[in-house]
Amino acid sequence: MMEPPNFSERTDKEQVELGLDFAPRFDENGLIPCITVEDESGDVLMFAWMNQEALQRTLETGKAVYFSRRRKKLWIKGETSGRIQLVQQISVDCDQDTLLLRVLMKKEGACHRGYRTCFYRKLKTGSTSELEYTEPDRMFDPEDVY
Amino acid sequence: MMEPPNFSERTDKEQVELGLDFAPRFDENGLIPCITVEDESGDVLMFAWMNQEALQRTLETGKAVYFSRRRKKLWIKGETSGRIQLVQQISVDCDQDTLLLRVLMKKEGACHRGYRTCFYRKLKTGSTSELEYTEPDRMFDPEDVY
Numbered sequence: 001m002m003e004p005p006n007f008s009e010r011t012d013k014e015q016v017e018l019g020l021d022f023a024p025r026f027d028e029n030g031l032i033p034c035i036t037v038e039d040e041s042g043d044v045l046m047f048a049w050m051n052q053e054a055l056q057r058t059l060e061t062g063k064a065v066y067f068s069r070r071r072k073k074l075w076i077k078g079e080t081s082g083r084i085q086l087v088q089q090i091s092v093d094c095d096q097d098t099l100l101l102r103v104l105m106k107k108e109g110a111c112h113r114g115y116r117t118c119f120y121r122k123l124k125t126g127s128t129s130e131l132e133y134t135e136p137d138r139m140f141d142p143e144d145v146y
Numbered sequence: 147m148m149e150p151p152n153f154s155e156r157t158d159k160e161q162v163e164l165g166l167d168f169a170p171r172f173d174e175n176g177l178i179p180c181i182t183v184e185d186e187s188g189d190v191l192m193f194a195w196m197n198q199e200a201l202q203r204t205l206e207t208g209k210a211v212y213f214s215r216r217r218k219k220l221w222i223k224g225e226t227s228g229r230i231q232l233v234q235q236i237s238v239d240c241d242q243d244t245l246l247l248r249v250l251m252k253k254e255g256a257c258h259r260g261y262r263t264c265f266y267r268k269l270k271t272g273s274t275s276e277l278e279y280t281e282p283d284r285m286f287d288p289e290d291v292y
Contacts, residue, residue, distance in 0.1 A: 005274040042188045047244040093264035098193040118239035128151040128205045
């Protein structure tokens, strides 16, 4: 059982950057960016946002909950697809305005397009305009899931 | 010599999400979030933003150039500290509104606080309020550099 989330509001630079109080800084829209990494491989799976409630729910449940800017509501990752993210670790950056989650997915496929990671395309070597796939195999068919 | 950057403006969902045209989508402030990863380890080093010019300069020079929201200007990473980031790969996410850079730093220490990565603290296991260090050793003393 985790203690109830209780974020520090200390904003002095020394504490924010070097201190040990968790004091996440939400932006003017009440959001904080969140990078989600596969715990085992360290690969970046996705990028999303949390508001304070999403972060609290993530901490309380141990499962990643984001805030959908498009739908303007909490987004319990995996609620529809079953591909939930079990949070293994949460880090903050130097100025505590970005979060980094390490997650375990028992069913892989973090991306709504069926890929393991949302970053399934990269710029071709030497090109500034053409992409190529780095994740050729989908983990699921979106048509079957959404 | 790279071709001059020439981003596609095609916005149809099929192309953006599954196509091979690089069509980065900047937000209402003209910015796109950028996750920067150490190429060799895959560890996340930092999170920053680019505007179109920063991305073009990054592509032209092969060195990471960001946009500082605080200073409201281009931020050539390593210009002051000498800790430049040589870009090895650029990926985009499914909806092409987030970038992922893999970089090589000949002089380590991506964080202005002297750490290898900006994510040098994590929530203590079982705690929702207390951080602990994961990167105890600084690569440089900020006082000597800035």
